[in-house]
Amino acid sequence: MILRVFFSSIQKYFSDLLIFCSYPLILIFILLGTTSCRFDAYPTLLAKDGVLDVQNVDFSGETINLTGKWEFYWNEFLDPRGESPEHKSYLKVGVPWFSQENEDGEGYPSFGFGTYRLTVLLPESTYEKESYALLVPVLHSAYRIYANGELVAENGTLAKTAEKHRPSFHSKIIPLKSDSKKLDLVVHISNFSHKYAGIHGLIRFGKLQNIIHTWNVNFTVSWIIMIFMIFLAIYHALVYFINRSERNALRMAFVYLGILILSSTLIETRILFNLFSDDYCIPLFRFSRVGFVLVLYFGGYIVLNMAQMRFFKRILFLLKLYAFSFLFVSLFTPVPYLSKILFYFEFMSVIFVALGLLSVSLALYFQRKESRLYFFSLFMAIIGGLIDLFLVANPNFGYRPMGLISLYLFIFPQTLGVTLGLVRVYKRSESLSKELYKRKEALEKKVKARTLELEKANRWKANFVSLISHDLRSPLNSVNQILDVIDFSFSETTEDEKKKFLEICKTGVTQSLRMLEQLLDVSRFDAFGTKLIQTRFSVNDLLNEIIESVEPLATLKGIRIEKDTPIQAEIIADRTLIGEVFKNILTNSIKYSYLNSEVWVSVSYKGKWLSVEIRDRGLGMSEEQIHKLSGEENIKSMPGTAGERGTGLGLQLCTNILEAHFGKLRIKSVLGVGSSFEISLSKSTKSVLLVDDSGNFRSDLAEVMRRNQWIVIEAGNGEEALSHLSRITPTLIITDLHMPGMNGISLVHEWEGRRHQNQKIPIILISSDAPLSGGDKFLEDEGLETIVSAYFSKMYKAEDLCQQIESTLD
Incomplete structure (x- = not known):
């Protein structure tokens, strides 16, 4: 058995470890499998001092990046046919010029113009010559390219001032002549509109057919990604319209819409920019930032909500303010200031990414x-x-940046999560249908059981009333007969006889009044159990009051009541009925104790229970008598040690009261020695006011919560709940939304208006209309988000709902 448990625990440990590791393994495989981060050919071929030697490269199936250090001339447009000046500077390509320094250690500003120059030493071809070509990405932000002194491409309007400059974000394939062993590239660039200036992307060089193939692959992949983004956006929107509780699905639809915008404007092929003329360059640039805002806001909203903490809800407000500011700046900032301001906004977004990582x-x-x-x-x-x-920052490594692949790694798992959530909803719907059918069967069984209980209760009441009527009639008949005798022979009766007759009458009336009190207590019981009026009170104070009330009875028999109450215990219960239990048992102990003996009363904690024990030295009982007392059979009370008589129903009344409080009564007795009565009550002060007009739902949830050590106070409507709240302050309030008369929202507002400042009680709202998840929106619409802690569906099982309630409080 031990080995089996050991191997079972080991198996569970490895299973959990495998599940835990599955997510990073899947993501790593995706990362390694993507072609957008592939290793480029000949990564060691770097330009040195403006010269790139590719004479030994086989261009039959390869293309290369023109990486390394090019000659660079700041604020100069060199003559493409002339020789390089003696004053030379060198700058890495693939990196914007503003992030680099000249030989004097000074950085270049973003706005300005300059010339890049590179000499490429080409291989000697032994076969029929093929044309070379350049695949030129966006060079920020206007340029002219010269090959061996001839203009081969122009993009935008090149200028030395911002007034004449016009940007362009087109990418191009540029065919080159191949009748020379050397290729002299001169690139004039001007930038007055973008933070990243110069040859920021990598220019690819190779045979024309290979360059075209590379372009076609990139172009096809870009369109596949865009179509996939459209599909995912529509898919998530449909998920939301199918199940309105999946608000994250709608947010993910906007995230994919943002990714679609970014994919069409930022991927190397620059599809939208290539579709429109340069007149639309700046509007499209602004439009691409709209995509960034959509991804940042809706993606951030999802991850910041995951922790379900108030701190991140405040951060969400800041995120909303930041996103609207970002959007406003993107759309309305003048062009000369646009790139610089957006750069700082993009940089500050890292803060929200870090907070998102903290949240998850x-x-x-x-x-x-x-x-x-x-x-x-x-x-x-x-x-x-x-x-x-x-x-x-280091393009010489030969790896291409992943770009939007990093963003795909973030959003695809979220799509998986939303899809799994939708699957769970359908499975939940199926299980709910089965559960409803089971509940229908269970309800039928409960109706039959309740009918039997009602018949049992009516039979018990009928027997009780019959016995009370019999026992009540006897002493009253005796009193009536004695009064007739006194009235008939009043003048001939001596004073001593009159006093004796009056004592007999007083005893009979007293006994009748006690029977009436018991009858009134029993009237608190109905077919559905006891109507408890629960409050929080001190057990010691109640015992002192009960002992004081029965002290005269004990004194007549010379019985001493000894108390041992070392603890100050408080419970939540119906004080009157619990007092009746204490009084009834204590009275019985005095009744059956020997003259001049003792009765002991002690209070102690035993585990989860508060124990009140009452012991006497008296007649005691046999096992058979104890069994009859705890059964349903009506028994005739035995006379006390001084001839006292009773109904025999006192202990049955006590048992019913304790059952209503989920308490226990244990009896130990030895004939001729005495008896011990131990009353066990829950010591938990964790109380909940459960308000619901559905008796079946309320009783099911109350039963589960009581098993979890909750003191449950039930109410059928808002008015009854307020009546309870006037007497007791529970730990938690759970109320149904829809109830006749005062509904749940009215109850919440009424309680908020009545309560004292220090009476802050967590409130949970439940309803059959509530979504299975995402009830925060309803609370926000009703203005209850600061008052009500949660809004849960009643469609959950009572056990699951109780677990959600307790996790919310934790």
């Missing part, structure tokens, strides 16, 4: 739903972004 990390710690998937997706996206920053 806390969600992972608290084991929130889908937290593991989100954590690794965001973590891998951040790692991809850091790798991109490194590769952009």
Whole structure:
């Protein structure tokens, strides 16, 4: 058995470890499998001092990046046919010029103009010559390219001033003549509109057919990605319209819309820019930032909500303010200031990325739903972004930056999460249908059981009333007969006889009044159990009051009542009925105790229970008598040690009261020695006011919560709940939304208006109309988000709903 448990635990450990590792393994495989981060050919071929030697490169199936250091001349447009000046500077390509320094250690500004120059030593071809070509990405932000002194491409309007400059973000294939062993490239660039200036992307060089093939592959992949983004955006929108509780699906639709905009404007092929003329360059640039805002806001909203903490809800407000500011700046800032301001906005967005990682990390710690998937997706996206920053700063490594691949690593797992959520909803719907059918069967069984209980209760009441009527009639008949005798022979009766007759009458009336009190207590019981009026009170104070009330009875028999109450115990219960239990048992102990003996009363804690024990030295009982007392059979009371008589129903009344409080009564007795009565009550002060007009739902949830050590106070409507709240302050209030008379929202507002400042009680709203998840929106619409802690569906099982309620409080 021990070995079986050991191997079972080992198997579970490895299973959990495999599940935990599956997410990063999947993401790593995606990362390694993408072709957008492939290793470029000949990574060691770097331009040195403006010269790139590719004489030994086989261009039959390869293309190369023109990386390394090119000659660079700041604020000069060199003559493409002339020789290089003696004053030379060298600058790395693939990196914007503003991030580099000249030989004097001074940085270049973003806005300005300059000339790049590179000499490429070509291989000697032994076969029929083929044309070479350049694949030129966006060179920020207007340029002219000269090959061996001839103008081969122009993009935008090149100028030395911002007034005449006109940017262009087109990418091009430029065929070259191949009748020379050397290629002299001169690139004039001017920039007055973008933060990143110069040869920021990598120019690819190779045979024309290979360049065209590379372009076609990139172009096709870009369109596939864009079509896929459109499909995913529509898919998530449909998921939301199918299940309105999946608000994250709608947010993901906007995220994919933003990715679609970014893919069409930022991917190397620059599809939108290539489709329109340069007149639309700046509007399209602004439009691309709209995509950035959509991804930042809606993606951030999802991850920041994962931790379900108030701190991140405040951060969401800042994110909303930041996103609207970003959008406003993107659309309305003048062009000369646009790139610089947007650069700082993009840089500050890193703060929200870091907060998002913190949120999903806390969600992972608290084991929130889908937290593991989100954590690794965001973590891998951040790692991809850091790798991109490194590769952009060091293009000589030969790897191409991943670009939007890092963003795909973040959003695809979220799509998986939304899809799994939708699958869970359908499975939940199916299980709910089955559950409804089971509940219907269970309800039928409960109706039959309740009918039997009602018949049992009516039979018990009928027997009780019959017995009370019999026992009540006897002493009253005796009193009536004695009064007739006194009235008939009043003048002949001596004073001593009159006093004796009056004592007999007083005893009979007293006994009748006690029977009436018991009858009134029993009237608190109905077919559905006891109507409890629960308050929080001190058990010691109640016992002192009961002992004081029965002290005269004990004194007549010379019985001493000894108290042992070392603890100050408080419970939540019906004080009157619990007092009746204490009084009834204590009275019985005095009744059956020997003259001049003792009765002991003690209070102590035993585990989860508060124990009140009452012991006497008296007649005692046999096992058979104890069994009859705890059964349903009506028994005739035995006379006390001084001839006292009773109904025999006192202990049955006590048992019913304790059952209503989920308490217990244990009896131990030895004939001729005495008896011990132990009353066990729950010591929990964790109380809940459960308000619902559905008796079946309320009783099911109350039963589960009581098993979890909750003191449950039930109310059928808002008015009854307020009546309870006037007497007791529970730990929690759970109320149904729809109730006749005063509904749940009215109850909440009424209680908020009545309560004292220090009476802050968590409130949970429940309803059959509530979504299975995402009830925060309803609370916000009703203005209850600061008053009500949660809004849950009644469609959950009572056990699941109780678990959600307790997790919310934790």
